[in-house]
Each structure stands twice: as structure tokens, then as C-alpha cells.
Amino acid sequence: MTSQATSVSHESPAGEGEDEYRILDLFAGPGGLDVAARHLGVESIGIEWDDNACETRYEAGLQTIHADVRDMRADPPDPRHQYLGGVNVLVGGPPCQTFSVAGTGSGRDALDEVKKYLKSFVAARDDLAELRRLDRELAQPESTGEAGEKPDPRTGLVLEPLRWIMEAIRKGTPFKAIMLEQVPTVLPVWQEYKKVLESGELGVEYKAVCDVLNTEEFGVPQSRRRAVLIARLGKNADVAIPEGNYLQFNPRNADIRDIDAKVRYSLPIDKKAEFIDGVKQKSRCVSMHEALMDCRSRLAESDPAFLLSPPGPTADSGFPDRCGDRFYVVSNYGTGGNPQARGRRSYSQPAFTVTGKIRRNLLHNSTPERFTIPEAGVLQTFPGNYPWSGNDRAQQVGNAVPPLFAIHVLAAALGDFGKSRLPLGLKELATWRWEKASPERAKELKRIGRGGKSDLPPDSTHIRAFRTSAAEPI
Structure with a gap:
């Protein structure tokens, strides 16, 4: 695929003009949302913990920070946080396995618990000590279930986007647009996000929409259902769920x-x-x-x-x-x-x-x-010809967001700018071709992603060990 996006280095974040965006992709995976962003002409940088997905991203030429999303907003911040300068759009798909039909079911059982934490974070938005305590509690839960097992830590990760939103507001640089996606069972969580974002309780007001969409209605050749949340800054912002041009498969x-x-x-x-x-x-x-x-x-x-x-x-x-x-x-x-x-x-x-x-x-x-x-x-x-790399490639593919679906939802999040870029982006996606990074560029991306270290981040398997199956087929 020949992209017409301007190549912007990590050291040169995008400006803050009316139609200038720079995307931060949490839980970035092998690059589904980033591929969509590139074809909309928007720079993106992703945070991803899985070393195999990072290998694919480096080879694809995608800007990447190889880290835990929680560590990247820690205080004091990770030195690589400097490469996130200028980000003003937040996107992401938190690990879905604990919420999926094919997962353990602990996520479905924990929805009420997640919503409780969401309200606790909002109530403590001006109390940094309490926010950090809640962070620690979610990262290392002490409670156990009926079987005596601790809750899956990924369940709390669905609240990480909220924490990034709150941090951006606290620093006076709220995100202009937000787009989150997950398996359908997470829709109640996105509905709670919507209430909070529109309430003004965070210090600013957004206009938000959420719904469950079928990817085949956007031209994706598979039946796949995703719960999406789209929000734009401003209580009167123009935002709507995109409509596909294809029939749902029955x-x-x-x-x-x-x-x-x-x-x-x-x-x-x-x-x-x-x-x-x-x-x-x-x-x-x-x-x-x-x-x-x-x-x-x-x-x-x-x-x-x-x-x-x-x-x-x-x-x-x-x-x-x-x-x-x-x-x-x-x-x-x-x-x-x-x-x-x-x-x-x-x-x-x-x-x-x-x-x-x-x-x-x-x-x-x-x-x-x-x-x-x-x-x-x-x-x-x-x-x-996308350069799938590393191990567990089938898992990387299965965990990814379909770029053709992502480009429609992301364009909706970017308002008039996204709508104007969508036709060309779809045309580029239809070429089915991608220009991988040169060996030199891939090496440089890896150096930056790992913080100049040749080895993997410490304990890099503690999240990967939980990466099991994705959502059950429908």
C-alpha cells in the first residue's frame, strides 16, 4: 500500500492546528488501527506490551513504545514518554479475552466491579494519592473469586483509557477525539464511559456515542461484532456512529x-x-x-x-x-x-x-x-504482504482490529477531517499492498521502542501469558 501520510519522526510531533491530529493507540497490537490512521493521513504511535506484536510493528514501520500502558503514565514518567508529545486523539482496544464468549468468563462476571471502579476514579479525579491507590489495587487485586483465584488483571485494563483521558485533562491537554473498541459484552462499560464523558464530571465535556457494529457491514470479509465508543471534545460536537455500505450476514x-x-x-x-x-x-x-x-x-x-x-x-x-x-x-x-x-x-x-x-x-x-x-x-x-513477524502470528492476526473497519470508525471520530480523508484512505486500502520499513528504519524503531535497550522489558511475559483466544466466532 502506498500511503500518502506525511512521515513524522518521534522527535517531531504534529502541531496543534484545527485539523492536525496525532493518535495515541493503547494496546496497539500488530497495527490495525495504525494502518487505518496512516491511510487517513494521520500520524500515530502505539503502546504495546507483547514482544511479538512489536516485532510486526517495527517491520511495518509503525511508531511503537514497547511497554505496559500503565507504566507509560507512571510518576515519574518513563523516559520514552517524550515520544508521546503532541498526541491529541486516543484510540484503543483493551485486551478482550476476559470479556469474550471464548474467554474464562471472569470479565463478564466483573462488569459490575469494573463500573464500580470507574465511578471511584471519577470521584477521586482531584486526589492523586487515591487515584494511585486505585491503580495499585486494580494492577494487583487482593480479592479472590469463589474458586480461590485472583481476578484476571486484564479485566481492569478496560479502564486504562479512562485513566489516560483523566491525565490529559489534568494536564490541560484533553484529547480532541476518543475511539475505543471491544467485544460486544463491554458495551455496558462504554455506556458508563459515555455518561461520564458527557457529564462534565471530569472537568470538560464531550459528546459521545456507542453501539455494537458488525464488521461485514463495512466490507470486512468476516462476521465479527464489536462494541465501539466514539467521543469528540465539546458538548455540542458533531459525532455519530458510522453506517456501513454492506448488508449484515445472516x-x-x-x-x-x-x-x-x-x-x-x-x-x-x-x-x-x-x-x-x-x-x-x-x-x-x-x-x-x-x-x-x-x-x-x-x-x-x-x-x-x-x-x-x-x-x-x-x-x-x-x-x-x-x-x-x-x-x-x-x-x-x-x-x-x-x-x-x-x-x-x-x-x-x-x-x-x-x-x-x-x-x-x-x-x-x-x-x-x-x-x-x-x-x-x-x-x-x-x-x-503485511510483514507479520515474531512468533504467535495467528494470535496476532486474531487479536487485531480489522483496518477496513477501523478506518470507518476512526474517520467518524475525526469529524469533518476524517470524512474528507476517508475516500482516499479506502482507495489506498483497496490496493492490498504495504511498504515495509527498511532494515535501518526497523532497527531504529526497535531502538526507540525498547528505550535504547537490546533486551525485552523486564517481566515481559506476565501479560503475554494471559493472551489466549479472541472472541468466539459468530
Whole structure:
């Protein structure tokens, strides 16, 4: 992908003009939100703890701080905090596993507890000692559940964006825009965020909206539901949930035995008339076969060497030609509460939710019988030649925010500026191509990200150990 974003170094943060933004991405992962930001022409910098995701980010040329988000707002601050100068937009997707259907369930049980802490933070906004005590309590919970186990520390991380918002307000530099996303079960938390942001209790007022969106309605070739919160500074700010141009996939209307039912579920309808009788006309959702073949055909022109590269030793790399294959996918997950009743999707339908276990899904009538990492990335709408690096690549892909979904939501958060940049950003994303960083640039990004150290941050596995599966497929 050829980006038209201006390259801005860590040492030269963006200005503070009306339409000048610099994004801080908390829990940045391998770069879904950052890819979207680049194609909107906006500089971003991400904070990420997982060393594998950081390796991908360095190779992709994304500005990165390899650290725990909590440490980066500590007092005294981490020396790398200097690279966050000028950030005025906050985005992020806190770890979702404890809130997801496929997780342990502790997050769902802890929603009331999280909302209680949210109110406690707001009440203590002028009491730094109490705020720090609450921070410590969440980071190292002393209470135990019925089974005698301590709560998963990631449950409290969903409140980290609030703490960054409060710190920015306390310093007199409130974020101009905020965009957060999580699994649908976190919507009640975003609703509490909305109340607080609009109440003025933090010292400033925002206008906020939140809802659950289906990514296939934005052209993502998979069914994936996300709870999003969008807020803009000012009680009268213009902010709205974006509307997709594609129909929601309804598996109840799909005959899984008819794996050749290509026309019904994937081909776009005639869109010459955008509105008919005041009703917006939408295309049928994009199928996984359409996305994979479109990506392959475009890369054949722009990056043919990538397509010719041989598969890796574990056959998880490479981009196989499935052009004539009328395949179907058998999910790794069961349906209807029956683990043996594996779901099926035709090549002419969107994929199941892409998770860290996508390599366990089986493809029938196609070779290889499992999606490669680049293919899984494309189903997430990452560029086909995105430089996935490090280990646990399937998990990186599954944990990421789909860039095509992110660009719509992020554009909505950036108001008129975002709307004006969206058409070009979508055009760039549609090339499916990414220019990775040069070895020298990747090395420099790694040096800055690690604070000039050659080794990983201390105890860098204490968060990674909790990174299990992502949200359950739907």
C-alpha cells in the first residue's frame, strides 16, 4: 500500500492546528488501527506490551513504545514518554479475552466491579494519592473469586483509557477525539464511559456515542461484532456512529449444504442508485473468496515477488492460488452449545470471526487445507504482504482490529477531517499492498521502542501469558 501520510519522526510531533491530529493507540497490537490512521493521513504511535506484536510493528514501520500502558503514565514518567508529545486523539482496544464468549468468563462476571471502579476514579479525579491507590489495587487485586483465584488483571485494563483521558485533562491537554473498541459484552462499560464523558464530571465535556457494529457491514470479509465508543471534545460536537455500505450476514438464511451458492451471498447488487425511496441501498457482504482473489490479483501487479515466495516450513506463510476452488470452511468452534457441531461457511460467504485459532479451521476442496497467515490477515483486511513477524502470528492476526473497519470508525471520530480523508484512505486500502520499513528504519524503531535497550522489558511475559483466544466466532 502506498500511503500518502506525511512521515513524522518521534522527535517531531504534529502541531496543534484545527485539523492536525496525532493518535495515541493503547494496546496497539500488530497495527490495525495504525494502518487505518496512516491511510487517513494521520500520524500515530502505539503502546504495546507483547514482544511479538512489536516485532510486526517495527517491520511495518509503525511508531511503537514497547511497554505496559500503565507504566507509560507512571510518576515519574518513563523516559520514552517524550515520544508521546503532541498526541491529541486516543484510540484503543483493551485486551478482550476476559470479556469474550471464548474467554474464562471472569470479565463478564466483573462488569459490575469494573463500573464500580470507574465511578471511584471519577470521584477521586482531584486526589492523586487515591487515584494511585486505585491503580495499585486494580494492577494487583487482593480479592479472590469463589474458586480461590485472583481476578484476571486484564479485566481492569478496560479502564486504562479512562485513566489516560483523566491525565490529559489534568494536564490541560484533553484529547480532541476518543475511539475505543471491544467485544460486544463491554458495551455496558462504554455506556458508563459515555455518561461520564458527557457529564462534565471530569472537568470538560464531550459528546459521545456507542453501539455494537458488525464488521461485514463495512466490507470486512468476516462476521465479527464489536462494541465501539466514539467521543469528540465539546458538548455540542458533531459525532455519530458510522453506517456501513454492506448488508449484515445472516447465517440463518444460508444453506451450508449449498457451498456453491455464490450469487446469493457475495456478488454486489447494482448500486447506481444509492437511495431508493429514501432507503439506503447496500451491497451484499464481501465473501472470503472475493477478498482473497482480489488481493492476489492486485499483488500480482504491484508485488509479484511476494506471491512467488515459497511457503515457510510450517506452511503458514505464502499466498496460495485458490482462484478456481469452490471451498468451504469447517470451523474450529462448535455451534449451538455442541462442540462437535462444527460450523461451516462457503467460499462465497464471509469468514467466521478470525481468532488466534484460525489455523485450526479446515478448508475442504482446496490446498493447502488451512489458511496461511497472509490469508488470515487479508480476512482481517490487512494488506496481503503485511510483514507479520515474531512468533504467535495467528494470535496476532486474531487479536487485531480489522483496518477496513477501523478506518470507518476512526474517520467518524475525526469529524469533518476524517470524512474528507476517508475516500482516499479506502482507495489506498483497496490496493492490498504495504511498504515495509527498511532494515535501518526497523532497527531504529526497535531502538526507540525498547528505550535504547537490546533486551525485552523486564517481566515481559506476565501479560503475554494471559493472551489466549479472541472472541468466539459468530
